Amino acid sequence: xxxxxxxxxxxxxxxxxxxxxxxxxxxxxxxxxxxxxxxxxxxxxxxxxxxxxxxxxxxxxxxxxxxxxxxxxxxxxxxxxxxxxxxxxxxxxxxxxxxxxxxxxxxxxxxxxxxxxxxxx
Amino acid sequence: xxxxxxxxxxxxxxxxxxxxxxxxxxxxxxxxxxxxxxxxxxxxxxxxxxxxxxxxxxxxxxxxxxxxxxxxxxxxxxxxxxxxxxxxxxxxxxxxxxxxxxxxxxx
Numbered sequence: 001x002x003x004x005x006x007x008x009x010x011x012x013x014x015x016x017x018x019x020x021x022x023x024x025x026x027x028x029x030x031x032x033x034x035x036x037x038x039x040x041x042x043x044x045x046x047x048x049x050x051x052x053x054x055x056x057x058x059x060x061x062x063x064x065x066x067x068x069x070x071x072x073x074x075x076x077x078x079x080x081x082x083x084x085x086x087x088x089x090x091x092x093x094x095x096x097x098x099x100x101x102x103x104x105x106x107x108x109x110x111x112x113x114x115x116x117x118x119x120x121x
Numbered sequence: 122x123x124x125x126x127x128x129x130x131x132x133x134x135x136x137x138x139x140x141x142x143x144x145x146x147x148x149x150x151x152x153x154x155x156x157x158x159x160x161x162x163x164x165x166x167x168x169x170x171x172x173x174x175x176x177x178x179x180x181x182x183x184x185x186x187x188x189x190x191x192x193x194x195x196x197x198x199x200x201x202x203x204x205x206x207x208x209x210x211x212x213x214x215x216x217x218x219x220x221x222x223x224x225x226x227x228x
Contacts, residue, residue, distance in 0.1 A: 035217075045165065045208060047217040061216040062122075095164055099212075106212045107155045107170035114164050 002027040004096050004112035012090075012119050018083040022096030022112055025077065029053055033099030034072065034079045035108060038092040046092075050099060051079055086119045093117075123147050123211050127220035133228040140196040142223045144209035149189045153213035156185055156194045159206045159222075168207075169194065199225070 008020035022034070036048040049060035051070040060068045064083065072079040083090060093116050097108040124147035134140050144154065152172040157165035167176045169185035172192055182197040196203055204227055209220040 044222050045210075045219045047219070049216075059215045063216070097164075103170055103174075105153045105155060105171040107167050107176075108157075108165070108210075109167050109170075109176065111164035111166070 002098065002110045004098065004110055006094060006096050006112045006115040008115065008117070010116055010118060012086055012117060013121050014087055014119055015085055018081070018086050018090060018094075018117055018119075020081045020094055020096075020115065020117070021078050022080070023076070023078050024098070029072065029074055029077045029079065032101055033106060034070075035097045035099055036070065036081045037095045037097060038090075039095070039114075040092040048081065048083075048094075088119050091117065091119045122216055123150060123214060123218055125209055125211055125218050125220040127207075127209055127223050129223060130221060131224040131226060133226050134199050135228045136199055136201060138199045138228075140199050140203075140225060142194045142207055142209075142225075144187075144192040144194070144220050146190045146192075146211055146213075150211045150213035152188050153211055154185075154187065154192050155210050155212065156183075157208045157210060158203075159208065161205075165208065196225075 003025045005023045012018045030053050033050045035050040051058045067084050069082040093114040095114045097111040099106045100109045126145045154172045156169040159165045173185045184195050186193050206222045206224045
């Protein structure tokens with residue numbers, strides 16, 4: 001059974017960089033799209049972007065593109081998110097999820113449990 | 122960006138009721154539409170992909186339909202564990218976008 005687990009600091013200071021890692025277990029990180037999302041308290045879901053394991057190509061939400069970097073480490077079965085110059089508006093629960101390439105519609109079939117990141121001094 | 126609009130934003134229903142949630146895309150997305158269920162404090166769970174295909178392990182009371190711009194999620198007989206928030210989401214283009222959610226509450 002594939003499992004995803006987010007990890008990283010729960011508190012980040014304004015103007016600093018938010019860094020999260022998602023560890024994939026029970027399956028290979030190869031041949032899938034690996035995604036990050038966030039959800040502010042009481043609000044809906046926002047897609048941050050994805051990284052494709054083959055070729056490591058990325059796609060980011062234009063609303064965050066200037067501040068986002070995603071990377072992937074196949075040797076550790078992990079992928080990561082960096083969001084720089086954070087403000088209080090970046091406070092949210094952050095999720096990682098797998099995008100299935102075996103279905104044309106690329107649904108997100110496995111999700112991490114989510115991790116709350118608070119931006120505050 | 123493709124805008125996804127769900128209705129209603131919330132509804133009250135009883136166990137055993139038939140529930141229908143609609144989702145409209147701002148442009149045609151063929152069948153690149155997925156539905157998720159989110160329980161409070163939990164991650165979203167994939168229910169339906171490609172507009173009408175039920176994800177493995179999801180009860181058969183869940184079904185989806187539609188194509189183009191208009192889609193529907195139906196729960197044929199609401200169960201206690203179905204009280205949650207439901208989101209539609211398009212993967213036709215990037216950025217991937219979600220509807221605003223429909224909260225299904227106990228009547």
